[in-house]
Amino acid sequence: MKNMKMANESWLKLIAAGSLLRQLPILMLIVITSIINSNAYATTSSIYVTNGAVLTYTETARAIKNVGCSDIPTLIMYTYGSFSYSGAQITNPTAVATFEFTGCQNSNLIDIPATLNLSNGCTILVNPSQGGVPSASLSCPNVSIHPKYVIVGVTYAPPGPSSYVQYTQSNLFGTTISDSQTYSAQTSLTTTASAGSLPGWISGKLQVSAGSSATQTRTSSNATTLSFTNLSSYKVMGPPSPPVSINTPINHNYDVIWLWLNPVAMYSVATNYVQFNGFAYNEADLAGVDIYPVLVGQLNGSIPMDPSLVQELSRSWASVQTFPAGDGPGLTLADFANILASDPFTNSAYSVSPSATTSGDKRFTLTGSTSVNGGAPAQSFIYAPGTVTETYSNTYVNSTLASSGVTNQTAQTYGVDFTVTATTQYGIYSLDLKTSNTQTWTYQQSKSLTNTSTQIDLLSLGTPCASCAYTGPTVFEVYQDNIFGTFMFNPVR
Incomplete structure (x- = not known):
């Protein structure tokens, strides 16, 4: 049978x-x-x-x-x-x-x-x-959340007023980001962001992009990598002298933090369940994918903000959104403090030990520079009176193991369209949050750095003036930022 x-x-x-x-x-x-x-x-x-x-x-x-x-x-x-x-x-x-x-x-x-x-x-x-x-x-029901900003890069000022850095293959300029720390422990999380250009978003609807300057890729079960291609023409200059002393060639007030000011985070939600469906950009902001460079000194008050920057950070186009009581669409002093934490050198006690292969917090890994005029790669270069202006190319190293686990977190309030606040799906999303009206974004080890040795940076290194009595450091090492994929210049002696 x-x-x-x-x-x-x-x-x-x-x-x-x-x-x-x-x-x-x-x-x-x-x-x-x-x-x-x-x-x-x-x-x-x-x-x-x-x-x-x-x-x-x-x-x-x-x-x-x-x-x-x-x-x-x-x-x-x-x-x-x-x-x-x-x-x-x-x-x-x-x-x-x-x-x-x-x-x-x-x-x-x-x-x-x-x-x-x-x-x-x-x-x-x-x-x-x-x-x-x-x-x-x-x-699951969909809901769109409007963070005030996403940090998409930190670029570090090179030594001296006549030096500059230019990122020439900036499709690798970006970050790997997750919001997994936003939600309560019992919430199940997943990410389904589709690879490709960021779509536009207007009035709750996605618009097919003809090819924006930004792309996203799902890189793990709860993380997305953002990459941007419109930053290659920007030069990060060394600190000007005056007002900075010529003997202080590195001044991190002139580091640049790149802010994406019109992100839209899209979700499918249910009780104890959040699925991140990727980012879009808000087309109510006519700038397209609105990425803006801000000096560290402008955020900490050391350097005055010009009116155009004040206007940009006010995000007045987002006034139609609703925010928690006492908050609004513009970036606040609390936001500035959270943003500044993305650059570890804003903490005066932070330093990287000379010749350390990887910094103690895994944020930086020693790499190298090669003169465009030829010669072997070197992990340090000379900055001293009497030397000629030299141009170097900087190259990534695979830091998969050395920097595994490196993160940086920012917490911020967010905006929601008035038409969304009363919906069932937004109520469900709110219940999944660990802290009311707050998202926590975790910036992780850049996935662009784990399998590449691509040359992306040119460093034009000037020299201190020949007639001045220069007493500052004369040897610098080149490190890569393992979160944002940029290069940092560390004085050795």
């Missing part, structure tokens, strides 16, 4: 494929029908739901009469039911999906999917896939 049942199950599956029904002689089909008419079988199986958890179901196959069709008198129908889901309760557990073979000689295979409603507001679409293993995908 056991062998007979296994044989019957095999015939059931073959017949349901459809092609066998067309090819077998009528007499043989009748014989098969006589075997299977007295048998039906049911099996319990589990599958992983796309973007979700595990779905368990019962598959039942049974023989049915094909009324009005003499050439194929008996058909097999597959039914999928008795669903249970590990991620949430199914509120319509009696739903079924079926696979049918209909008609006679010109027959059609028909899949009839089932939609399962979950207690957390999501749905699962089950497709029976023509009698094979079904597929299932999770869909």
Whole structure:
């Protein structure tokens, strides 16, 4: 009997494929029908739901009469039911999906999917896939959140007023970012950001981009890498003298922090479930992907802000959004403090030990420079009166192991469109937050640095004035920033 049942199950599956029904002689089909008419079988199986958890179901196959069709008198129908889901309760557990073979000689295979409603507001679409293993995908209500900014880079000033750095292959200029620390411990997180150009966003709808200056790629289950291509013409100059003393060739007030000022973070949400669907840029800001360079000194008050920067950081175009009480669309002093923390040298106690292969916090790894006039790569260069202006190329090193685990975090409030605040999906998102009205973004080891040795930077190194009594450091080493993929110049002696 056991062998007979296994044989019957095999015939059931073959017949349901459809092609066998067309090819077998009528007499043989009748014989098969006589075997299977007295048998039906049911099996319990589990599958992983796309973007979700595990779905368990019962598959039942049974023989049915094909009324009005003499050439194929008996058909097999597959039914999928008795669903249970590990991620949430199914509120319509009696739903079924079926696979049918209909008609006679010109027959059609028909899949009839089932939609399962979950207690957390999501749905699962089950497709029976023509009698094979079904597929299932999770869909949840969408919500868009408007962070005030995303930090997309920190570029470090080179030594002296006549030096500059220019990033010549800036598609690697960017960062790997995650918001996993935003949510409570019981919240399940995933990321599904599609690779490609950032789309525009306006009035709750995405706009197909003709090719923006920014791209995103999903790099792990809860992280996305952003890369930007519109920064290659920008030169980061060394600190001017005056007002900076010529004997202080490195002044981190002239480091540049790059702020993306119109990001939109897109989510699908459910109770204890958040799926990040990627970034877009808000087209209410007419600047496109609005990335703006700000000097460290302008954020800490050491260097006055010009009116155009004040206007840019006010984000007045976002006044239609709602923010927590006492906050608004513009960047505040609290935001400035969080942004400054992305440059470790804003902490006066921070330093990198000379010749250290990797800094103690894993933020920087020693790399090297090569003169464009030839010669072997060197990890240090001379900066002294009497030397000629020299141009170097800087090269990444693979810092996968040395910098594993390096992070930088910023916490900030966010804006929401007025039309969104009263929606059920926003209420669900708010309940998933660890801190009310606050997102925490974690900047991680740049994925651009883990498998590349691409030359991306040119350093034009000037010299102290020949007539002045220079007493500052004369030897510098080149380090790469393992989070933002830029280069830092560390005085040795």
